[in-house]
Every structure is written in structure tokens, then in C-alpha cells.
Amino acid sequence: MCELLGMNSSKPAALNFSFAGFSERGGRTGEHRDGWGIAFHEPAGCRLIIDDRPSIDSPLAHALKHNPVKAKNVVAHIRKATEGEVAPQNSHPFTRVLWGTTWSFAHNGNLSTFRPAPDPHFVPAGETDSERAFCYLLAGLRRRFPVQPPSRAALFIAVQTMAAVIARHGTFNFILSNGDFLLAHCSTQLHYVVRAYPFASASLVDCDLQIDFRQHNHLDDQIVVIATLPLTTGEQWHRFEPGELKLFSGGAPLAVHPGPGSDSGSKPLRLLMSY
Template identity: 50%
Template sequence: MCQLLGMNCNVPTDIVFSFEGFRQRGGLTDHHSDGWGIAFFEGDGCRMFLDHQPSALSPLADLVHKYPIKSRNVVAHIRKATQGEVSLANTHPFKRELWGRYWLFAHNGNLTDLPPMASSRFQPVGTTDSEYAFCWLMDQLGLRYPSKPPLDELHATMAALAAELAKHGTFNFLLSDGTALFARCATDLHYIIRQAPFAMAHLSDADVSVDFARYTQPSDHVAVIATQPLTDNENWIRIAQGELLRFEDGVVHRLTNVAPAEPVRIHAA
């Protein structure tokens, strides 16, 4: 299946170190060679790089690695195709607008017999189950809320909707609007929060190390989420199967007892 990478921080941070290890899994240290993508939130905007070539061999990936873009929320994906041809339109992450904000989504897994759209506002461009599931999520959220709800309520509703989609197959995903990053585990998803005292880290997929103490401030909090741990000398935490976590300012939040919003009933004209 595919590989996911996300980052959520309390200060703009570059993802060069993590991306250097992650990109090797796209055709070098692993077989996920059907395209890759990465997107960075910058204020209300979003900078995206997509390529249907393997990330380990992609000149565009070389550019991203040499370009230390700083962001508080990043979503990246390396694809192993299950549904849909290898093409730019089928490359994650996908982007849509909801409540006046961009949303980014990347999926690892395989979904079948997905439920129909309740409205026509969000439609997939490509032919993947992943993009369809993302559009369905956005569609359902837009029908339930005319504007963005409090994050605790949104978290609860997102978890309920994700559970519905998970009935149709494997549903690991990352989702962000630039203020928070949601991470759901179905099979494999791990995270680490780097904070003071910062230490040395060494990549699993490349012989590269970095001393984070040289590049950080004591108040920095940086959460990194990946399908499999990216380093071999740090203690990564495995997310429980079926759990949806929310990361804000480099801090993890688990689901509270807030009830999800009720479905909106659509009446035919």
C-alpha cells in the first residue's frame, strides 16, 4: 500500500530531513513507485508539488529536498496504485475548498463500494477510491455545517464519518486545513513529537543524521506522522487501529465526548 507523511508544528518548520528519508521509499528502499506528492500550507495559501514518477528518482523531489519551505502543516504521500492508473490526476495529496479554507487529503488503503454523494458540490477529478472518499467526506461536512465548527465537534464528526468509510475497506489517512492535522490509523500509522530537550536523529532509509538542538528553540513543538517510523534512534508511537488523532501546534489531541453532528436529510425536489 501507500506511504503517508505529515507534519504539524507551532512554528513554521522545514521538512527537509524527514522528506529525505521518506522519498527513498518511493522506488528505492520500498516499492511505492506510482507517484508522489507533497503540499505545504503557507498562511491561507497552499504550495503543492505532484509527480507521477517514483519519488526516489524524481527531479521534482530533488527540488523539494533542496528547497527548505517552512510550514506549520504539511501533507505528503507516496503512491502504490490499487485503483486508478498512474497519472497526475490520481496523485495525492488532493485539495478542495470548504468553509473558505483549503483542505488537503492523502490516503493509504483500498476502499470499495463507497456510498453515493449526497450533493454535487465535490466531485473527483481522477479515478481513485481515495479522491472519491475525500470528496464524500467534504460533502458530508459541508451538509452538516454551514461554517467551520469548533475543533472538538469537528473531530467527533470526522471520526464518525471516517468509521462509515472504514466499513468499505482500509482507511488510513491524513487531512488538514492548515490549522490542524487529522491522522487516522487503520493498519499502520506512527507519530513522534519533537520538543525540548532536542537531540540527534538518524534516518532509517538513508545514512543521514541531524542534531535538532542546533536548529530549534526550547519552545518549539514539531509533530511528525508517518506510516512507518522514519528514524531508527527515536521512540515513535503507534496510533491505535481505528483511532483518529488531531494535531494542533505540535500537540496531540484525542477524541473527547463531544457528539458528532446529525446527518442532514436531503429531500428530492
């Protein structure tokens, strides 16, 4: 199986500490040697870096650790191939444009029986089940909301509905972002940690590296890091429930609840902060 890494922050932030541990799993502490990639959602657009080499041996990954990129939303992936050859076009994250915005997506799991009808607007460039699932999600959103993006709550419900359909075909852990917020879905295992005041010190599980976040953050900074398995000790990681979809914005998880008097999703929904 592959592994996932994501970040959602209240301000542009660097993910280099977490990425340093995560990249070790791409060939040294883990078996995910079939490529890696990372998408940074910056104000000017989405910057995508992909490589079909193991992250532990990749000059691009090495450069990234020493020249961190700041962004509010980041989606990263290390691959252990199940479908599709080891090639750049099969490395996650995948990106596509919907409603004039670039979306990024990375998946952990296997969906060998998922063969949806092709959509002319979102055609996979590679051979992976993961990219097929991504195209299916975006095509479904476009059909539901053809003119403009819906509210976050309506989009959440739509993604939740489609994710449940896809998950019938296998394991569907994924991270999806449009640069404004980040969605994460758990089929088997996924974890997250909130880094906020008063902050803590943490040590990476996969290499000998420690950090005191109090020395690197302001009082109003808030960051969520999502990973397949916890990357650190010394801070509290929360486990997703199987089948759970979470939305993160501003460095915090948001809970979707029906609005007053709502029935069957026909009335407005509201998003509440959830810590």
C-alpha cells in the same frame, strides 16, 4: 499500499530531513513508484506539488530536498496504485476548498467497494477510491455545518463518525489538514513522533543521514511528524491504535473529551493536551 507523511508544527518548519528518508521509499527502499505529492499549508495558502514519477527519480522531489519549504502543516504521500492509472490527477494529496479554506488529504489503503452517491459540490477529478473518500468527507462536513466551520471538537466527532463508515469498505489510513490543524486516522498502521525540548539526535532508516535536532530548534519549538512507518531511529515513535483518529495542533496531539455533563455529544466538547 501507499505511504503517508504529515507534519504539524508550533511554528513554520521545514520537513526536508524526514522527507529525505520518506522519498527513498518511493522507488529505492520501497515499491511506491506510482507518483508522489506534498501539500504545504502556508500563510498565503496551500502550495501543492504533485508528480506521477517515482519520488526517487523526480527532479521536483530532488529540488525540494535542497530547497526546503517551511509551513506549519504538511501532508505528503508516495503512491502504489490500486485504483486509477498512474497520472497526475491520481497523485495524492488532493485539495479542495471548504468554508473558504483549502483542505489537503492523502490516503493509504484500498476502498474498492466504497461508491458513495456523488455530491455536486465535491466531484473527484481522478479515478481513485481515495479522492472519492475525500470528497465524501468534505461533502459530509458541508451538510452538517453549511454556514460556517464548527468548533474543532465538533469537527473531530463528525470526521470520526464518517471515517468509521468509510473504513467498513476496506483500509482507511489518512491524513487531513486545513492549515490550522491536522487530523490523522489509522485503520491498520500509522505512527507519530513529537520533537520538542530537550530534543534528540536521529538517524534515518532509509538512507545514511543523521541530525541533531538541538542544533536546529529553539527551546519553544515543537513538531509532530506522522508516518505510515517510523522514519528514524534514536527517537520515540508512537503507534496509533486501529480505528483511532488523532488531532494535532501547535505541534502536539490533542485529546477530545466530552465537556462536563455532556451526553450523546449534545453538549460542548473540550480539547485537552495529550503527550
